[in-house]
Amino acid sequence: MHMSKWALLLSQLVPNADETWWQVGAIGDEEEWVTLYEEENEPDAQTLEIPNLTPYTHYRFRMRQVNIVGPSPFSQSSRVIQTLQAPPDVAPTSITVRTASETSLRLRWVPLPDSQYNGNPESVGYRVKYWRSDQPSSALAQVVSDRLERELTIEELEEWTEYELRMQAFNAIGAGPWSELVRGRTRESAAPENVSAEAVSSTQILLTWASVPEQDQNGLILGYKILYRAKDLDPEPRSHVVRGNHTQSALLAGLRKFVVYELQVLAFTRIGNGVPSLPLILERTKDDTPGPPVRLVFPEVRLTAVRIVWQPPEEPNGVILGYQIAYRLASGSPHTFTTVEVGATVRQFTATELAPESAYIFRLSAKTRQGWGEPLEATVITTEKRERPAPPRELLVPQAEVTARSLRLQWVPGSDGASPIRYFTVQVRELPGGEWQTYSSSISHEATACADWHTLDGVNLAPEFAEQWPPATYHLLHTALCVEQGSQHKLRPFTSYKLRLKATNDIGDSDFSAETEAVTTLQDGKQKSAQRNHSPLLC
Numbered sequence: 001m002h003m004s005k006w007a008l009l010l011s012q013l014v015p016n017a018d019e020t021w022w023q024v025g026a027i028g029d030e031e032e033w034v035t036l037y038e039e040e041n042e043p044d045a046q047t048l049e050i051p052n053l054t055p056y057t058h059y060r061f062r063m064r065q066v067n068i069v070g071p072s073p074f075s076q077s078s079r080v081i082q083t084l085q086a087p088p089d090v091a092p093t094s095i096t097v098r099t100a101s102e103t104s105l106r107l108r109w110v111p112l113p114d115s116q117y118n119g120n121p122e123s124v125g126y127r128v129k130y131w132r133s134d135q136p137s138s139a140l141a142q143v144v145s146d147r148l149e150r151e152l153t154i155e156e157l158e159e160w161t162e163y164e165l166r167m168q169a170f171n172a173i174g175a176g177p178w179s180e181l182v183r184g185r186t187r188e189s190a191a192p193e194n195v196s197a198e199a200v201s202s203t204q205i206l207l208t209w210a211s212v213p214e215q216d217q218n219g220l221i222l223g224y225k226i227l228y229r230a231k232d233l234d235p236e237p238r239s240h241v242v243r244g245n246h247t248q249s250a251l252l253a254g255l256r257k258f259v260v261y262e263l264q265v266l267a268f269t270r271i272g273n274g275v276p277s278l279p280l281i282l283e284r285t286k287d288d289t290p291g292p293p294v295r296l297v298f299p300e301v302r303l304t305a306v307r308i309v310w311q312p313p314e315e316p317n318g319v320i321l322g323y324q325i326a327y328r329l330a331s332g333s334p335h336t337f338t339t340v341e342v343g344a345t346v347r348q349f350t351a352t353e354l355a356p357e358s359a360y361i362f363r364l365s366a367k368t369r370q371g372w373g374e375p376l377e378a379t380v381i382t383t384e385k386r387e388r389p390a391p392p393r394e395l396l397v398p399q400a401e402v403t404a405r406s407l408r409l410q411w412v413p414g415s416d417g418a419s420p421i422r423y424f425t426v427q428v429r430e431l432p433g434g435e436w437q438t439y440s441s442s443i444s445h446e447a448t449a450c451a452d453w454h455t456l457d458g459v460n461l462a463p464e465f466a467e468q469w470p471p472a473t474y475h476l477l478h479t480a481l482c483v484e485q486g487s488q489h490k491l492r493p494f495t496s497y498k499l500r501l502k503a504t505n506d507i508g509d510s511d512f513s514a515e516t517e518a519v520t521t522l523q524d525g526k527q528k529s530a531q532r533n534h535s536p537l538l539c
Contacts, residue, residue, distance in 0.1 A: 091177050230256055263283060291316070397409055399519075
């Protein structure tokens with residue numbers, strides 16, 4: 001006889017010529033004979049394989065012959081034979097999971113019956129695998145060594161978090177199949193109480209709270225996290241960590257001025273974060289002097305008059321009460337300005353009685369109840385001969401300034417068309433076949449160099465005018481670059497690009513410059529430290 005896990009081979013059969021089939025009976029642990037297998041006779045066969053037996057089970061076999069007349073008596077039974085062990089064929093059944101606490105889940109199941117152990121009962125146990133539903137690659141496991149056990153409490157989980165779980169049975173030979181997936185969520189924990197906030201300055205908010213009730217702490221509280229974001233401005237909240245359970249206040253600094261913030265407080269233990277406090281606390285930082293107005297242009301320029309147009313500050317820092325326009329000849333005293341104040345809703349102003357063919361410096365500032373803010377300064381030339389600027393030239397990307405995700409662009413400005421450059425637009429194209437992408441349409445004119453003196457009809461511009469463009473011809477393309485559509489793009493490591501640039505003055509845009517030579521960013525991990533003495537990208 002040859003034995004395997006699931007089959008037995010009976011040998012030394014002596015068939016008679018008039019037989020039609022064999023009938024095999026077996027008796028296992030139930031001590032009751034059952035017909036286990038029937039097989040048509042092959043006249044020359046002397047062995048018979050009995051399939052579909054249960055692993056690690058005792059059997060005795062007997063046989064009889066059956067023909068058209070009827071069955072013969074059964075043979076004498078064989079000796080007791082035990083099939084080999086095998087891994088379990090099935091998983092535990094009726095698996096359920098319930099919330100046990102804020103940091104634990106209780107798993108229950110129906111154990112395998114003895115007949116499904118497929119091996120030595122002393123080696124049978126269960127393995128439970130579990131993981132956060134949003135982190136399937138970080139699974140953990142626990143082993144239940146008692147084959148008769150029906151439940152397991154899984155501890156040290158994160159609060160108010162969904163988990164997925166599977167089970168399998170195992171014995172000394174190996175593990176069986178995994179069960180179907182089940183899901184459970186830990187209980188929501190308590191949050192700190194009596195949360196309050198008070199703005200103490202234009203950039204600071206003081207937050208106070210009371211501790212989590214002792215019965216809801218679920219372990220030693222290691223500290224608190226303050227979640228805060230500028231309402232309708234920040235897409236995701238930022239966090240401020242307060243270590244220890246004895247400090248129950250925090251001063252948030254570096255906030256935006258005159259902006260409403262949403263604030264919450266949560267406690268954390270070594271297991272993880274608790275739930276944030278509710279409702280959201282809303283607190284506005286105090287007002288301050290405003291930032292400068294933006295998008296200052298001169299759409300109309302005559303020999304003795306100019307019209308100036310602007311937009312409100314991007315950072316008003318309060319309620320704008322009005323604007324102040326101050327202007328002077330660039331060649332005049334730096335402290336002598338003609339000053340005009342206009343209302344908060346005004347967006348343009350016409351300055352008259354100006355000297356023809358002259359450079360003027362204009363300063364525009366906004367006002368809140370805290371006072372006048374930082375001015376925006378621009379230069380204009382009183383002339384009727386303005387035209388679009390010439391494109392920038394001699395674009396260069398120094399290889400020493402190339403990293404895996406950034407590069408520095410250098411250029412020489414073209415003629416400004418007798419109308420100072422207001423901003424530049426950079427476009428980048430990925431090689432070999434990429435489309436031109438606009439990375440910025442608001443790079444400051446201060447990022448250009450104008451080392452030579454400008455002349456207009458033989459009139460030299462004063463040094464004060466020339467100094468409006470300091471000698472800095474560099475611009476950094478940051479890791480995240482703004483495009484006109486508002487989407488985010490990145491320079492990719494070990495990728496070739498070409499760049500081009502155009503200038504814009506009050507009349508319009510120049511043509512695009514000639515594109516740069518191809519430049520290839522470094523491989524990731526080989527970053528070079530880019531110099532920081534250049535103008536930042538304005539998005």
